Amino acid sequence: MSETFVFYEVEGLWKRKFPVSVVSxxxxxxxxxxxxxxxxxxxxxxxxxxxxxPIAAAVVRRFFRQPRQVGHILRTxxxxxxxxxxxxxxxxxxxxxxxxxxxxxxxxxxxxxHGAWASGPATAAWVIHQLEGIPYSFxxxxxxxxxxxxxxxxxxxxxxxxxxxxxxxxxxxxxFLPEQQKDKVCxxxxxxxxxxxxxxxxxxxxxxxxxxxxxxxxxxxxxxxxRAAGLLRRQNVDVEVTIVGGGGQxxxxxxxxxxxxxxxxVHFTGALPHDQIGGxxxxxxxxxxxxxxxxxxxxxxxxxxxxxxxxxxxxxxxxTNVASIGDVVKDGHTGLLVAQKDAAALAQAIRTLAEDxxxxxxxxxxxxxFIREMFxxxxxxxxxxxxxxxxxxxR
Numbered sequence: 001m002s003e004t005f006v007f008y009e010v011e012g013l014w015k016r017k018f019p020v021s022v023v024s025x026x027x028x029x030x031x032x033x034x035x036x037x038x039x040x041x042x043x044x045x046x047x048x049x050x051x052x053x054p055i056a057a058a059v060v061r062r063f064f065r066q067p068r069q070v071g072h073i074l075r076t077x078x079x080x081x082x083x084x085x086x087x088x089x090x091x092x093x094x095x096x097x098x099x100x101x102x103x104x105x106x107x108x109x110x111x112x113x114h115g116a117w118a119s120g121p122a123t124a125a126w127v128i129h130q131l132e133g134i135p136y137s138f139x140x141x142x143x144x145x146x147x148x149x150x151x152x153x154x155x156x157x158x159x160x161x162x163x164x165x166x167x168x169x170x171x172x173x174x175x176f177l178p179e180q181q182k183d184k185v186c187x188x189x190x191x192x193x194x195x196x197x198x199x200x201x202x203x204x205x206x207x208x209x210x211x212x213x214x215x216x217x218x219x220x221x222x223x224x225x226x227r228a229a230g231l232l233r234r235q236n237v238d239v240e241v242t243i244v245g246g247g248g249q250x251x252x253x254x255x256x257x258x259x260x261x262x263x264x265x266v267h268f269t270g271a272l273p274h275d276q277i278g279g280x281x282x283x284x285x286x287x288x289x290x291x292x293x294x295x296x297x298x299x300x301x302x303x304x305x306x307x308x309x310x311x312x313x314x315x316x317x318x319x320t321n322v323a324s325i326g327d328v329v330k331d332g333h334t335g336l337l338v339a340q341k342d343a344a345a346l347a348q349a350i351r352t353l354a355e356d357x358x359x360x361x362x363x364x365x366x367x368x369x370f371i372r373e374m375f376x377x378x379x380x381x382x383x384x385x386x387x388x389x390x391x392x393x394x395r
Contacts, residue, residue, distance in 0.1 A: 004274050005165075005190035005305050006116045007037055012191055012381040014042050018388075021110075023047070025097045025120055035275050047097055058100040062131070070099065073130055077123070082150045087119065091151065094120035098127025106132050111392035112160070113137075118144035122155045135160045135391050140169055142302030142323060152176060156184075160391035163188050163384070166303040166324030186387065191380040192308045192371075199314035200282045202364065204357040206238035207265075210350065211284040211315075213277060213306045216247030219299050221290035221320065226253055227343035228290075228350060230260030237351055239265065244280060246271035277306070281313050286353055286360070289319040292340040303327055308375055311335070311367035316360040318349045328374070334367035 013020045027048025047055065063070045077095040082088035105113065105128060113128050115121030115138035122138035129136045137160050145152060146169070153176040156162055161184045164170045174182040210229070214220040222243055229241045243253065243266065250268060257266040272280075281287060287310035291301040303324040310317055311328065317335035319325050331337035336352065338345035353360040373379075 004037075005192065007040070008193050008377075009191045009381065009384065010042060011040065012377045013385065016381065016385065018385055021045070023101060025094060025124060035273070037274070047100075051097075051100070055096050055100040058103055059096055062099050062103065066131070069131065073099070073127055076154075077127075077151075080151055083147060087149050090120045091123045091149065094123040095127050098124035099131065102128045102131040102134075105134060110134055111394075112388055114388065115139070117141060118152060118155065118162075119149050122159075123151060126151075126155050126158060129158060133393075135393060137161045137163065137387065137391060139163045139165060140173055141165055142169065142300050145169055145172060146300050147297070148176075157181070159184065161186055161387055163387070165190050167327050168300070168302060168324035186383075188380055188383050188387075189303070189375055190305055190308075191377055192305060192312065192375045193377070198282075199368070200284065200364075202285055202314065202316065202357070202361060204285050204354060204360060207240045208238060208350075208354045209283060209285045210239050210241045210288055211244065211280060211286070212241070212288050212290070213244040213280075214289070214304060215245050216243070216249040216253060218249065218294045219292055219301055220245075220249075221292040221340065222249065222253055223256055224292070224341060224343045224346055225288055225290045226256045226260065226262075226266055228288075228347035229257075229266060230262050231343060231347040232351060233260075233262055233265060235347075235351070237354060239350065239354070241266045242269065242280070242284075243267070244269045244272055244277065277309070278313070281310050281315050284310075284315055286350055287315045287317050288346070288350065289317065289325070290340075290346055291320050291322045291325060293322060301325070308371055311364070311371045312375070314361075314364045314368050316353050316364045317367065318346065318353065320346075328367070328371065330366075330370075333363065334370050335363055 010022055022044045024046045028046050113125040113134055113136040115125040118138050118140040125136035128134055140162055156176045162173055164173055164187050167187055170185055170187050173185045212225055229239055232239045257263045289304050289307050293300045300323040307317055317329055319329045320340040321337050322340050329335040329337050336349040338349050
């Protein structure tokens with residue numbers, strides 16, 4: 001539950017007195033949890049290394065009790081064509097966790113299982129359904145389904161409903177289903193906790209404070225932001241760029257900044273707890289999300305939650321026309337949208353906002369109003385609660 005949008009959904013349902021319990025297939029990882037997430041009283045069952053022995057015992061016990069059924073599940077998972085070794089191991093583990101949890105959920109009278117991701121969590125839910133007949137659903141996010149893990153069609157075929165968190169993924173998921181089942185794919189955006197009425201001041205004075213937030217991986221497109229910053233500084237536009245996040249591209253991004261001789265104007269904070277992000281956005285003039293689709297892959301960014309968070313605080317946004325970003329960044333109305341992998345276009349969009357504060361504030365105000373209506377907890381949580389209730393086992 002370390003992903004903020006998963007936490008906020010569970011927290012919202014919990015506050016509504018909805019009977020939800022949380023299971024993590026992995027051990028506790030609290031290093032980068034925000035303080036309020038650490039203080040949460042929502043009970044979470046963690047599996048991971050401490051649960052290996054009881055999980056193994058449950059698999060053996062279930063196999064001797066139902067050898068044909070468990071054998072079929074194990075053969076299906078073990079001999080499936082997974083897209084890579086990491087995905088294979090994740091799903092092996094999820095399968096074993098599913099066998100273990102099936103036993104527990106039957107005793108506890110669980111009426112519905114929801115996987116927060118389409119990969120391992122959905123596989124565990126599928127296994128539970130095979131063994132106990134408990135209905136299940138899952139949320140499909142960009143990194144789960146583009147490219148798919150190789151078992152997506154089977155999980156979609158047997159689920160009660162599949163929730164896409166961006167419009168970009170709705171037709172993609174539906175393409176795995178026959179015509180009569182396509183309507184089980186539904187669009188429900190991530191729940192985002194919107195800040196109070198306090199709004200970012202957006203001073204928009206030199207040096208212009210540009211912020212980008214996300215993992216330092218290729219699909220985030222931060223390389224193009226560094227190049228855009230280099231172009232802007234060559235044009236005597238005084239920008240200071242802060243990139244928040246950790247990941248494998250740190251060295252490449254630093255090297256790119258040095259190549260443009262702007263290493264003193266591009267700052268890397270590393271990964272930060274989520275409760276520090278709001279303060280950094282509040283101090284920024286423009287938030288840039290330069291997402292790309294890497295060459296030769298299907299990997300895309302869906303709808304980055306940080307765009308929604310920036311808009312909700314009144315920070316002007318520049319982004320790219322990738323995946324579902326256009327759902328919220330309406331070019332010229334709620335932000336500026338440029339072609340992916342185009343550093344010059346990115347630089348021009350940043351410069352347009354930097355040199356016209358009134359225009360930037362107008363876009364930010366439009367975006368703030370739009371986001372508050374579209375991503376309200378009342379809207380997103382209400383729909384999820386309705387789906388769960390309509391697809392649960394009767395008492």
